[in-house]
Amino acid sequence: MKAVRFHQHGGLDVLRYEDAPDPAPAPGRAIVRVHACALNHLDLWERRGLDRVALPLPHISGSDVGGEIVDPGGTGLPVGARVMLQPGLRCGACQACSDGRDNQCVKYDVLGLQSDGGYAELISVPDENVIAIPPHVDFIHAAAFPLTFLTAWHMLMTRANLRFGEHVLVLGAGSGVGQAAIQIARIHGARVLATAGTDAKLAKARQLGAHEVLNHSTDHVPAKVRELTGGRGVDVVVEHVGTATWDASIKSLARGGRLVTCGATTGHDARIDLRVLFVRQISLLGSYMGRKAELLRAAEAFFAGELRPAVDRTYSLAEAADAHRRLEAREQFGKLVLEV
Ligand SMILES: [Zn+2]
Numbered sequence: 001m002k003a004v005r006f007h008q009h010g011g012l013d014v015l016r017y018e019d020a021p022d023p024a025p026a027p028g029r030a031i032v033r034v035h036a037c038a039l040n041h042l043d044l045w046e047r048r049g050l051d052r053v054a055l056p057l058p059h060i061s062g063s064d065v066g067g068e069i070v071d072p073g074g075t076g077l078p079v080g081a082r083v084m085l086q087p088g089l090r091c092g093a094c095q096a097c098s099d100g101r102d103n104q105c106v107k108y109d110v111l112g113l114q115s116d117g118g119y120a121e122l123i124s125v126p127d128e129n130v131i132a133i134p135p136h137v138d139f140i141h142a143a144a145f146p147l148t149f150l151t152a153w154h155m156l157m158t159r160a161n162l163r164f165g166e167h168v169l170v171l172g173a174g175s176g177v178g179q180a181a182i183q184i185a186r187i188h189g190a191r192v193l194a195t196a197g198t199d200a201k202l203a204k205a206r207q208l209g210a211h212e213v214l215n216h217s218t219d220h221v222p223a224k225v226r227e228l229t230g231g232r233g234v235d236v237v238v239e240h241v242g243t244a245t246w247d248a249s250i251k252s253l254a255r256g257g258r259l260v261t262c263g264a265t266t267g268h269d270a271r272i273d274l275r276v277l278f279v280r281q282i283s284l285l286g287s288y289m290g291r292k293a294e295l296l297r298a299a300e301a302f303f304a305g306e307l308r309p310a311v312d313r314t315y316s317l318a319e320a321a322d323a324h325r326r327l328e329a330r331e332q333f334g335k336l337v338l339e340v
Contacts, residue, residue: 003120004320004338005058009049012325017318020060023116023124030073030130032083036143036314037118038064039327039336040176041265046113047324055114062118062338063087063111066133066142074127084142084299085118086129087111087150088289103154103289110147110289118143119320121340128292134303144309144335145302146295148176151262152184153298154290155238160260164189166235169225169252171195171245173205173213174333177262179310181238182208184298187306190236193228195221197330204333208310222251233257243267253282260285310334 003020023031043061065085069077077083090097090105097105111117111125133142155177156162168185172178173194185192186209194210196202202213214224225234233254239245242264249259250272259282264270276282301307312332315323316339323336 001121002317003060004317005060005119006047007058009047012321014047015321015324017320020058020120023122025071025073026124028074028127029124030069030075030077030127031071031122031124032065032067032085032130033070034062034065034067034118034121034123034340035139036066037062037317037338037340038143038147038176038309039323039338040064040147041263041327042110042113042147044324044328053113060116060118060120061112062120062123063113064143064145064147064335065111065118065123066139067123067340069130070122075130077130077132082133082135082137082139082142083130084133084146085111085123085125086131086292086295087147088292089115089126089129092128100291100293102291108289118340119317119338121317131296131299137303140311140314140337140339141309143337144311145299145307147289148180148335149184149298149302149307149309150290150295151287152177152180152238153294155260155262155285155287156181156184156236157188158290158294159285159287160236160258162188162190162236165191167191167193167229167232167254168236168238169193169195169234169249170210170238171216171241171249173208173210174201174312174330175240176335177238177240178205179208179334180307182210183307185236185238186210187301193225193234201333204310216245221245221248225252229254236260240264241266243269246270250276250282253280256281258283258285260287262287312336314339
């Protein structure tokens with residue numbers, strides 16, 4: 001098969017479009033012909049090299065796949081069935097797995113992280129990771145959906161326990177998690193404030209359902225949040241930016257507010273004044289991926305047309321480096337998708 005692999009970590013030039021071995025049939029696994037694979041920020045970390053995780057090399061990235069079944073394995077689906085893939089991999093046997101807490105599995109992994117992913121014509125996945133999609137959902141949007149909507153759903157609905165009528169501040173409306181969080185918060189009856197760095201992105205954030213938008217290049221975010229919430233602050237902040245936005249995110253919270261974070265694209269260091277933490281009764285919540293049950297719940301809203309991933313641009317598989325460049329430069333609004 002054709003695939004995009006890297007044999008060493010580094011810049012855009014390490015991504016090679018080349019021949020790679022087809023995945024072999026294996027018990028408990030299905031093989032999917034990839035039609036589309038969406039990028040995630042994780043792909044950039046994989047290419048550059050991670051501090052705490054050694055990837056098998058050469059490596060095929062790609063956590064978000066839409067395609068069709070070529071080997072059904074034990075899925076019970078016919079050859080040719082149209083599917084998307086649940087991007088979380090779990091052992092299925094540990095205490096967390098037995099309790100349905102997939103993303104707290106002791107061996108938890110993400111498709112395309114320790115295993116080969118979707119920057120390829122074929123991919124092998126555990127049977128339980130295959131999710132059938134209805135005829136009206138195209139492969140590009142199917143690929144653009146799972147990881148960020150699963151992540152944002154777990155952040156808002158499970159970790160932050162979002163309630164109807166609450167104010168939510170979503171950072172980085174044009175990011176994968178941002179565009180998903182705006183929509184999920186909106187359909188659950190929240191008042192949604194969203195930030196972005198350009199007026200064009202702010203206009204798109206409004207189209208996705210943001211009630212109010214803030215330009216983080218020109219607005220003082222905490223002051224603007226106070227102004228828009230009658231001086232109170234927001235109940236929930238959806239963080240994934242890290243060092244660059246941390247202080248403003250804390251200052252934007254109402255008393256009893258929850259900050260939930262799933263990433264740190266601008267740096268890992270953050271501080272907090274403990275007096276603020278206890279006097280304002282703030283909760284700091286970490287979040288990573290989510291449970292398959294949550295993805296299935298979100299997928300119902302996706303298939304019903306209530307959630308729709310924003311797709312910025314598509315590329316051919318051979319153009320994967322161009323797609324990485326655009327994501328690295330934060331030029332996109334929504335998902336970048338490779339058509340395979
Ligand atoms: Zn497990």
